[in-house]
Amino acid sequence: MNLNAVNSLAAFLIDFQIRNSRLFLAVFSAVLGNFSFGYSMVYPSPVLPVLQGPDADPRLKMDTPEAALFGSIYTLGAAAGGLGAMLFNDVLGRKMSIMLSAVPSYMLMGGASNRSMLYVGRFLTGLAGGMTSASIPVYISEISHKRVRGALGSCPQITSVAGALTLYALGLWVPWRWLAIAGGVPALLMVTLLCCMPSSPRRLLSLGREEKAEQALRWLRGPDYDVNPELSAIQVILYQISLFSLISCIPTLATPVYYKPILISVGMRFLQQMTGITPILIYLQTIFAKSKVSLYDAALVGAVRLVSVLVAACLMDKAGRKALLYTSSMLMFLSSLTLTITSHTTPCPNPPNSTALFYNSQNALVSGTTGASPSDTSLIPVVSTMVFILGEAMGWGPITWLLMSEVLPLAARGVASGLCVTVSWLTAFALTHAFTHLLDLGLYVPYLLFTVVCVLCLLFNAVCIPETRGRSLEEIENYFRTGRSFTIGSRSTSLLEST
Numbered sequence: 297m298n299l300n301a302v303n304s305l306a307a308f309l310i311d312f313q314i315r316n317s318r319l320f321l322a323v324f325s326a327v328l329g330n331f332s333f334g335y336s337m338v339y340p341s342p343v344l345p346v347l348q349g350p351d352a353d354p355r356l357k358m359d360t361p362e363a364a365l366f367g368s369i370y371t372l373g374a375a376a377g378g379l380g381a382m383l384f385n386d387v388l389g390r391k392m393s394i395m396l397s398a399v400p401s402y403m404l405m406g407g408a409s410n411r412s413m414l415y416v417g418r419f420l421t422g423l424a425g426g427m428t429s430a431s432i433p434v435y436i437s438e439i440s441h442k443r444v445r446g447a448l449g450s451c452p453q454i455t456s457v458a459g460a461l462t463l464y465a466l467g468l469w470v471p472w473r474w475l476a477i478a479g480g481v482p483a484l485l486m487v488t489l490l491c492c493m494p495s496s497p498r499r500l501l502s503l504g505r506e507e508k509a510e511q512a513l514r515w516l517r518g519p520d521y522d523v524n525p526e527l528s529a530i531q532v533i534l535y536q537i538s539l540f541s542l543i544s545c546i547p548t549l550a551t552p553v554y555y556k557p558i559l560i561s562v563g564m565r566f567l568q569q570m571t572g573i574t575p576i577l578i579y580l581q582t583i584f585a586k587s588k589v590s591l592y593d594a595a596l597v598g599a600v601r602l603v604s605v606l607v608a609a610c611l612m613d614k615a616g617r618k619a620l621l622y623t624s625s626m627l628m629f630l631s632s633l634t635l636t637i638t639s640h641t642t643p644c645p646n647p648p649n650s651t652a653l654f655y656n657s658q659n660a661l662v663s664g665t666t667g668a669s670p671s672d673t674s675l676i677p678v679v680s681t682m683v684f685i686l687g688e689a690m691g692w693g694p695i696t697w698l699l700m701s702e703v704l705p706l707a708a709r710g711v712a713s714g715l716c717v718t719v720s721w722l723t724a725f726a727l728t729h730a731f732t733h734l735l736d737l738g739l740y741v742p743y744l745l746f747t748v749v750c751v752l753c754l755l756f757n758a759v760c761i762p763e764t765r766g767r768s769l770e771e772i773e774n775y776f777r778t779g780r781s782f783t784i785g786s787r788s789t790s791l792l793e794s795t
Contacts, residue, residue, distance in 0.1 A: 316444060319516045323448050325489035326435055329394055329428035330452040332482045334459030336402075336421035340367045342467030342475065347414075355410050362411060368725065369415055370422035375721040377426020382714025384427070390435035391495045397427040398483040406476035417476070424483070429697075430717040437701035438496040439516055442768045446617070449698030450609035453689070457601045498769070501530050526768075533773055557703040557776055558712045560760050564696040565720040567753050571628055572746035573688050574724050600682050604689030616765040617695050621757045624691020629750035631684035636747055638676050640740035692753060702764045702772055 344366065347358045358366060377397070384393040401420030408414045432452050440448045459482070466475055494512035501509045506527075513523045608620055704712045734742040764772050 316441070316518075318518070319440065319444070319448075321489075322439055322493045322516065323436055323451055325486060325493050326391075326394055326432050327451045327455040328482045328486035328489070329397055329424075329432055331455040331459040331462075332398075332479060332486070333425040333428050334456035335463045335479050335482070336425060336459075337370065337456075338460045338463050339405075339418075339421070339475065339479065341464065343472040346472050356408065356414065358411065366411075366414060366418055368728070369419050370425070371721050371725040371728075373419040373422020373424075374426035374429065375718050375725065376419075377423040377428075378430050378714045378717030378719075378721060379426075380423070380714070381427045381430030381717060382711045385431055385434065385714060386711060389495055389499050390431050390438065391490055391493065393427060393431040394435060395487050395490050397424040397431070398487045399424050400480065402476045402478075402480035402483070406473045406480075408473075421479075426717055426721060429720075430713045433697045433701035434704075434713050435496055437698070437769065438498045439494070439512075441517065442766060445702070446612035446698065446765060447609050449701065450605055450612060450694045452697060453605045453694035454602070454609060457605055457689075461602065497527070498530055498534075501527070502534055529768065554705050554708055557705055558708065558715070561700040561704055561712065561716045562719050563756060563760065564692075564699060565716045566723055567749060567756060568688075568692045568696045569720055569723040569727060570746075570749045571688065571692060571753065572632065572727070572742065572749070573685070573693070574728050596682065597685055600686050601689040601693075604686045605694050608690040608694050612695065612698070612765070616763055617699060618757060618761060618763045620691045620695055621761065622754065624687045624693075624695075625750055625753040625757060627687025627690075628684050628692070629747060629754070631680040631687065632743055632747040632750055634680040635677065635684070636740050636743040638680065639743055640738070699761065699764065702769060703762070703776070705773055705776070 340363075344358070344363050346352060347356055347366075348363055352358075381393055384396060388396065399420050401417045401424060404413055404420065405417035408417065429452075433449065436448055436451065437445060463475070463479075466478060470478065494515050495508075497509040497513040497516070500506075500512060509530075510523055510527060513527060514521070517523060517526075611620060700713060700716050704716075731742055734745070762772070762775060767775075
């Protein structure tokens with residue numbers, strides 16, 4: 297029997313021994329936080345038209361600057377949540393950080409009697425979203441077996457999109473106050489379920505709680521699975537981390553095993569935002585209006601995003617992370633290039649008389665005119681936009697979050713993940729505001745910028761990002777520890793053999 301046959305047989309026996317039902321329950325409990333995150337992010341979509349309408353409560357009625365603040369303050373809260381996660385992930389642990397994110401912000405908005413309560417509630421939902429963005433991917437990656445970690449790593453993105461779709465659907469019939477109250481249900485369910493879920497075995501071992509770690513891993517893998525090899529691999533990595541810290545005379549983060557994966561993760565999150573997904577959504581209704589489908593933009597975008605992340609979840613452990621990132625980059629490049637050419641001949645309309653700022657169904661601040669009728673009914677902007685969103689949602693959207701949780705070193709994973717989330721949200725906030733200034737030069741200018749960034753994404757994926765498919769977290773950490781240069785196609789040999 298050859299070596300490949302032996303490996304295949306060993307893999308089959310391992311899969312037969314593992315019982316993933318409890319693991320799936322733990323992941324479901326955690327990603328309820330992402331559902332709440334997606335729900336809260338687009339909450340202003342059905343709410344702002346009511347609060348800006350003629351029948352709005354005078355105490356809550358918003359003009360354009362106040363509406364803009366209500367929408368954008370969420371990203372500032374998310375950035376603050378990322379900073380908070382840098383502390384809480386390592387001090388309290390991954391699971392407790394997720395549970396802490398369930399702040400009662402929805403009730404504050406649902407019972408708001410003035411605009412200040414709405415602003416505070418909106419900021420707190422952003423705070424919770426930032427914490428979950430930093431904590432949940434790390435928790436999932438640390439409790440998952442390597443054979444299913446890719447698929448489970450897509451769950452946060454899937455549930456986030458599902459949360460947004462739920463908000464759009466409920467917003468058609470449910471009053472805005474009850475929308476806020478309904479948003480608190482997933483958070484409450486998340487806390488209830490997580491109370492019964494184990495902490496990360498890697499986290500427990502790092503605290504010296506070997507017996508608790510063994511119980512947690514046995515609960516996650518099933519009674520027939522031999523947890524000792526996996527525990528031993530984790531302990532070897534933890535020992536190497538402690539030994540390395542003791543003998544090193546330079547700061548820990550100045551060593552390649554730490555700063556390389558951290559820089560890769562920060563770079564991925566920065567480039568993902570710089571591709572322009574947020575500004576594309578900002579002008580989504582303007583683009584769709586030219587094809588007379590503006591009434592259905594939320595449903596179309598939501599459907600495309602959901603299908604895309606489901607495709608990514610199915611292919612991530614088969615095609616690999618890098619292959620999907622290449623595909624995602626190419627789709628975004630071609631669509632943004634098409635939008636650049638199209639918008640150069642059909643720029644975003646400037647108002648001849650008056651300008652109004654309003655929010656479209658994607659919580660995007662849009663500049664438009666009253667009484668203006670678009671003359672171009674081409675489907676090219678719509679198709680290009682949908683392809684762009686499809687590409688982002690099947691690659692650079694979910695995979696960068698998964699890779700962040702996989703490549704970050706265990707010793708700095710909590711702090712570094714919070715740093716990545718903070719950079720991501722601050723970049724989104726800055727780019728959203730800078731986009732309006734770029735429009736003065738023409739709509740094709742920001743699209744051209746996004747096209748260039750997509751090329752940088754291709755190069756960054758080729759040069760910097762390692763393929764992590766089928767590797768344990770310990771193997772990935774050893775990949776950086778050995779000082780090997782990054783390769784595109786080859787898979788480096790690990791110091792630790794996975795079970």
